C-alpha cells in the first residue's frame with residue numbers, strides 16, 4: 001500500500017509521521033490524494049465517504065465550487081498584504097450581524113489562537129488571574145488549557161502535556177459539563193476568576209448536549225459572580241445554524257471564539273464580543289495580540305463565500321439534521337441507546353445512554369468503537385478515528401451517500 005510506504009518515511013521526517021496527533025491512525029493512516037464533495041480519494045486508490053470533513057470546517061464539503069472560485073479569484077490579486085483589506089470588513093459585518101452578542105471581532109489564524117487571546121483579554125479586562133474550563137473540554141493546544149481531565153472536579157489544574165509548567169495551569173480550574181453546583185461552589189470560593197470558557201455543546205468529547213436550562217443557568221451564575229462567559233463556538237459557529245449555539249439556546253455570552261467553518265476550510269480563528277471588552281485589544285487597548293497571517297485575504301475570501309452560501313441557503317441546516325437523524329434511525333434499536341445527534345453533528349457512543357459529561361463519555365467501550373470504526377472503513381466510510389470526536393455531515397453528502405452511511409451503520413453494528 002502506498003499510504004503505508006509514505007507513512008513509514010514520514011515517521012523519519014516528522015514526529016509520529018504526522019502534522020497533528022489525531023491523524024496518526026494505527027497501524028498507519030491512509031494518505032489522501034484528493035477531496036471532492038463528500039468523498040476522499042486515497043493514495044491507495046480507495047474512494048471514501050468522508051464524515052470527518054477536516055474535523056468540522058468543511059460544512060460545504062471538499063472543493064465546493066463557490067469557495068474554490070473565491071479562493072482562485074482572490075489568488076489572482078495576491079494572498080498577503082500586511083495591510084488592511086476591505087474583505088476584513090465583509091467577514092466582520094457578517095459575523096457581527098449573525099451574533100447579537102458580538103459588537104467587534106479580531107481575526108487570527110486558528111481556533112487555538114482565538115481562545116488564547118480571548119482568555120488573555122478576559123484577564124486584562126477583569127484584572128483577575130484564574131479561568132475555569134469544562135473537564136475534557138477542548139480549546140486548542142496552548143499551555144493554559146492543556147490541563148488533565150479527571151484530576152479532581154474543581155481543583156486547580158495538573159498539566160496534560162510535558163513541557164507545560166504547573167505554574168501556568170495552576171490558574172486553570174475545571175468543572176464537569178452539565179454541573180452548575182460545581183461551578184457555583186468554585187466561584188463562591190474563588191474571587192480571582194476572570195472567565196468561564198466552554199464549548200456550549202461539547203464537540204471534542206463526541207457531541208455532548210447541554211441539559212435543559214444548563215446554559216441559561218451558567219449565564220446567570222457567571223453574571224452573579226461578575227465572571228466573563230466565553231463561548232468557544234469554533235465547532236458550533238455556523239454548524240448548528242446561523243447564529244450558532246448562542247442563537248439556538250438563546251444565550252448572550254460576553255466573548256465568543258470562532259474558527260473552522262468561518263474560514264471555509266482555510267486556516268482562521270476569530271475572537272469577538274462586547275465592545276467595551278474588545279476595545280482593550282491592541283492597538284485600541286493594552287492587551288497585546290498580533291499575527292502575520294491574521295485576516296489574510298485567502299482565508300477571508302473562503303470564509304465570506306462559505307458564510308454567504310450558508311446564509312443564502314438556510315434550509316440546508318434542516319436537510320443536514322434530517323440526514324443525521326436518518327443515520328441514527330438505521331442503528332439496530334438494541335445498539336442505539338448511545339446515539340447522540342444535534343443538527344449535522346452525530347455520534348454513536350458505545351454505552352447505554354448519551355453521556356452528560358466527560359466522565360460518562362469516557363465509560364464508553366473504546367475497543368468496540370475501534371472494531372466498528374475499522375468495519376466502517378472497509379465499507380468505504382471514513383469516520384473520525386476516535387470515540388471522542390464528532391462525526392459531521394456536509395451539504396455535499398447526497399441522499400445516496402446518506403443511505404450508504406446508514407446501511408453501513410446497520411450492518412457494522
Ligand SMILES: *Cc1c(COP(=O)(O)O)cnc(C)c1O
Nearest residue numbers: 110111112138139140232234235
Ligand atoms: C478545533 C477547536 C479549537 C482549536 O482550533 P484550531 O484551529 O485547531 O487551533 C478550539 N476550540 C474548539 C472548540 C475546537 O473544536
